[in-house]
Amino acid sequence: MLEPAYQADVVIVGAGVAGLAAAHRLTSAGVTTVVLEAAPYVGGRMATEKLDGFRLDRVGQLLSTSYPDLRLAPGLDALVLRPFDPGVLVHSDGRRYRAGAPLGGGGARGALGAVRALASAPRPARTVRSVRSVRSVRSVRSSRTVASAMARTGTPLGGMVGGAFGGAVDQARLGAALTRLAGVPVHRLLARTELPAAQALAGRGLPARTIEGFLRPLLAALLCDPDLTTSSRCADLALRAFASGRLCVPEGGAETLPELLARALPPGTVHTGVRVTSIATNLVTTADHGELRCRAVLVATDARAASGLLPGLRVPDFHPVTVVHHTADEAPTTGASLLLEADRGGPVAHTAVISRVDPSRSPAGRPLISSTVLGTPPQDLESAVRTHLARLYGVSTTRWETLAVHHTPEAVPAMRPPHDLRRPVRLLAGLYVCGDHRDTSTVQGALHSGHRAASAILTDLGAGPMHMAEPLRATTTEEEAAAA
DSSP, rough: OOOOOOOSSEEEOSSHHHHHHHHHHHHTTTTOOEEESSSSSSSSSOEEEEEETTEEEOOOOOETTHHHHHHHHHHHHTTOOOSSSSSEEETTEEEEEEEEEOOSSSSSHHHHHHHHHHHHSOOOEEEEEEHHHHHHHTTTOSSSSSHHHHHHOOOOTTTTTTSSSSSSHHHHHHHHHHHHHHOOHHHHHHHHOOOOOHHHHHHOOHHHHHHIIIIIIHHHHHHTTTTSSSSSHHHHHHHHHHHHHHHHEEEOOOTHHHHHHHEEEEETTTESOOOEEEETTTEEESSSSSSEEEEEEESSHHHHHHHHHHHTTTOOOOEEEEEEEEEOSSSSOTTTTOESSSSSSEEEEEEHHHHOOOOGGGTTTTEEEEEEEEESSOOHHHHHHHHHHHHTTTOOOOEEEEEEEEEEEEEEEEEOOSSTTOOOOOEEEEEEOEEEEEOOSSSHHHHHHHHHHHHHHHHTTTTSSOOOOOOOOOOOOHHHHHOO
């Protein structure tokens, strides 16, 4: 029998970061690949609206400089990450304080800074155990980290009960705990008992003021989950990424990342404006561009669209996200910091003067304030957000101009326990799936799932040069129409 004439070895449906990452892995192995995207642009939810010189992200997920796939993915060598100021600003009880920032740098200097903070801090009433812990930390030599001291003494994060989070003792102990967490191997985190994140935090002996004053608002921002129903293992991974690196955003907007990936692929690989209607292991049918024969199909769309092409595929719940962009005559004086709301006294979960973090996102002299609302937004969203931002920043917002409001009902797949961090990407020989719904609901998870899917395809096909990809057929020609 003659071998069928394939138009490409692999057809990837969806040009989000997962599909583009997989395409890089496949093309670098000599596998001819075609990427089909229904939208007129690549990137999926990593989209950026351009308005009067402003660059406004639609979802605005936070990245971390510690994400390994941002460094390893081909095509991202030119990606510039703009970091926020170290740690975060937390608004609680009408005041702001910085938390989670390194104390005096890393290594011995960081340890000495934390020890001095512990030793010189005023001491309200505390337990016998906390007194012994502080004395123990005072005796640590400068060559050791405070994290190792806390590990030996077993002192819980936050140390003392009562009062508001944010004092020197709280900060030192938090810094020590984050330093320790950054060094925990991933496999040890994944071996912990899995619970909803809120329940896991409450069961670890953490003072309520530490949970409510720092961990809950931080995890809500990282996971887009205000109720912390996410798997505790995923929450631990998010905290580890925070402790190991800096929160950041791509220079020029979220769309920069997928655009760089697409630009680095061989010319003619990516086709936008092509809607796929059905798939098989060796065939892809489109609405207006005919059929493409292939040896394997990879569905790299969001979970909802993937289930339409793959009946029976599990569709998770989602966390809705609303991003509100403002400009003002003068920028609030919070620098390039991410500002978290700990009191939950309004709809805004976190906000930032994003033009201080990435000046390329706004015209010269025009500040851009981007604020995120998690969950179902209130009916009076515009008024509620403006009132809440006035409290968070301590300035009047009546003259602020609303640039855009982007509401994405299915922005982030929920990761409730039990959550499989490595959901299968190989459905059967010739049919594969990837995306943030197969891994963790982050950019890192999407990139990693794309790499996993590409590896599975290469294994099944036997990596090596295959067939030359044929041009994607346009709409029906006049000759075909006449013959029909």
